[in-house]
Structure formats: C-alpha cells, structure tokens
Amino acid sequence: METLKVWARSVLTLLFRRECLICHRELRGFEKNICTHCVADLPLSYTWCSDKSEADLSFYGRAYVEKVTSLLIYRGKFKELLYQLKYKGNVSIGIMLGEMLGSKLFLHEEQAVSASHTAGSQQSAGGDSQQGTAEARQRRYYVVPVPLHWRKRIKRGYNQSAVLAKGVIKSLRERGIEARLCEGLLKRRRFTETQTVKDRLSRWQNVQKAFAFNPIRLRRLLKTTARLSKNSTLNPSKTNSGQAEHTAETARQSAGNQQLEPLHFLLIDDVLTTGATLDACANLLLKNCRCTVTIATAAFVP
DSSP: OHHHHHHHHHHHHHHSOOBOTTTOOBOOTTOBSBOHHHHHTOOBOOGGGOTTOHHHHTTTTSSOOSOEEEEEEOOGGGHHHHHHHHHSOOHHHHHHHHHHHHHHTTHHHHHHHHHHHHTTOOHHHHHHHHHHHHHHHHSEEEEEEOOOOHHHHHHHSSOHHHHHHHHHHHHHHHTTOEEEEOOSSEEEOSOOOOSTTOOHHHHHHHHTTOEEEOHHHHHHHHHHHHHHHHHHHTOTTTOOHHHHHHHHHHHHHHHTTOOOSOEEEEEEEEEESSOHHHHHHHHHHHHHSSEEEEEEEEEEOO
C-alpha cells in the first residue's frame, strides 16, 4: 500500500507542478507544502524550552494556564503559511503545522529529566522531574479548538483551529500521550469582527462576552471520561491493582456528574497576538469546571 502511495505521488508530481508556499521552488516528491530549505529556515519560537517564555509571560495576571507553547514566530514571509490555512482553504498545511506543534508540546518537562540525569543530580531531584513527566504522559488531554462563529465557519468551510488540533492529536498519540478532540464545549455566541487590524484594547473589547460555555457538553464529557476510566481498569497492562481500584471509584463518582479529578484541556488557536481570545476561552473553562488549561498555537506575535 505504501509503495502504491509513493508511485501515485510520483505520477501526480509529473503531471502537476507543486511549488513551495514560501519560496515557490518546485517541490520534490517527498516534500509537502514547503521545501526542505524553508523548513530549515522556519522561525521557531522555542517557547517549549522554558516555563517563562515570552508567550508564558503574556498570560501573567490573566487566566491561569500551565504552559503556553507556540511553534513559530509570526513574521516575514512565513506569515504565508497561516494565511494559506486561514483564508485559502489549505487544510494540509494546518495538519502539518499541527503535527509539528504537537511534537514540541511537553518537551520542557522531558528536557528537565534529561538534564537532571546528565548533571548527575541527586536521586530525589531526579525522581521529582521524572514524576512530573510521567504525570504529563499519564494525563488524558481534551483538545479544545477556539470556536468560530457559525457564519464564519459556513463561509470558510472549516475551523482552522480544529484543523491544527487534529494534527496535534496525531502527534501526541504517536508519542504515547492520550488526546481526544473536544469540540462544542465552547461556542462563539456573538459574531465578532476580525482581530487582525485591532490594537490591544480593541481586541480585548471585541471578544468580551463573545464566547459561551456548554454545560450539556460538559456532562457528556464527564460520562465519557468515566467510561474511559472504567475501561482502563479492565486492562492490567496499563494500571496496577491499586490504581485500578482508585480509577474505578473515580469512574463511579464521575458517572454521577460529581467531578473529583481535574480535566486537562489543551486549548488550540492559530496565532497568539495579545491573547485576548485565548484568555476569554481559558477563563470560561476554569470558571465552569475543575480543570487545568494548557495553550498551544501555531504562531506567536512577540
């Protein structure tokens, strides 16, 4: 099957010229959307290297989020990637950026463990780092794309944040991190003008009361979580007996809509500028249920 796909791709390459979205160089058979040269030149933000990056600092004093990770710095010719995704219907570039973004998430914790081993730190310190990383990997992340108003979604045909989310989920699952798409928990109840040409204050005012929380979707989510937790107790390879007993009790309580353990939300958007939209969404999640919120975006405007 894989050989057939390679053969078909080669035939299509001969019949139709494919160009790099950035430099317009002709793409080779194995290249997708952008050429190898432009991939090497991507302005990566490296926000995953620190828990106090510029993206993290932009949320200080606002909604409490565990971590903010952005893939790219939004600048120069590389803005074309987000433009293609948002306005030109190029869904494949969104999936690609989502996969790249997903590969960077939670790397800070993993790097902390690696550094502790390299430096020969004390066993207790190393154990704390490993515990933090193990906790992140054992979590079940519900990936929440920032919602579009129904009028914009009909006009565009899709939600660009949801496209990114699908790529993120694929990448996280490949790394052994459980992630599920969770649309409908937030909805945009008011049609807002584009944020592109607005200043910081205008952006904040533009999204006030623009979003709403869906309690019905939360109840369904709790029931799903309870069912998944119950099923995990039946698989001895994933949990020991003590963990299974605890998870079973949590499942029984959650089934009655009594949330004992926090949900872990991964909030996805295309570009982080002032953070007004993401702040509004994160506050709604934190206000309406016991949860943690992590933010991930394809690009960041410093």
